[in-house]
Amino acid sequence: MKTTKLITLVVTIALGLFILIPNLSWAADDGATIYKAKCAACHGADAAGKPAAKIPSLISEDGKKASDDAIAKSINTTAKHPAGVKALPADDVKAVVAYIRSLQK
Ligand code: HEC
Numbered sequence: 001m002k003t004t005k006l007i008t009l010v011v012t013i014a015l016g017l018f019i020l021i022p023n024l025s026w027a028a029d030d031g032a033t034i035y036k037a038k039c040a041a042c043h044g045a046d047a048a049g050k051p052a053a054k055i056p057s058l059i060s061e062d063g064k065k066a067s068d069d070a071i072a073k074s075i076n077t078t079a080k081h082p083a084g085v086k087a088l089p090a091d092d093v094k095a096v097v098a099y100i101r102s103l104q105k
Contacts, residue, residue: 031099034092038085047103059104071097 036045042055049057057063058071066074072093076086088096 031095031097031102034088034096035099038082038088039096047100058100063100064104068094068097068101071100 035047039047042053043049043058044055047058047063049055049060051057063071072090075081075088075093075096078086
């Protein structure tokens with residue numbers, strides 16, 4: 001029966017979204033997840049940067065001395081940052097800064 005198959009499909013998709021959406025919104029709040037998705041490609045998984053490509057380390061002495069506000073401002077205003085990084089909402093920026101602090105230890 002075609003209709004039964006269609007209903008099964010719709011119910012499966014609905015259930016899938018129901019399970020996925022809370023996980024996605026949780027992931028968006030997680031500093032480590034945001035860093036890995038939006039920063040690691042340039043600054044490196046360990047945040048040590050890539051000197052050859054002129055990408056600064058975020059775990060250097062200067063990075064450690066920088067205030068949370070200064071790091072947050074760099075994230076949103078660095079000219080070389082992709083639009084998605086510059087437009088990162090304040091909550092996500094805060095989570096990423098906290099994650100960078102954990103890498104600095
Ligand atoms: C496309 C590569 C790229 C991505 C992606 C990127 N950055 Fe950067 N970032 C740079 C470059 C290049 C600079 C240096 C810019 C300059 O010197 O003008 C920089 C500078 C910075 C600075 C200032 C550091 C300093 O010592 O001046 C911070 C903080 C920073 N990035 C954090 C982040 C965070 C956090 C993310 C992810 C949310 C991110 N960046 C994503 C390339 C990138």
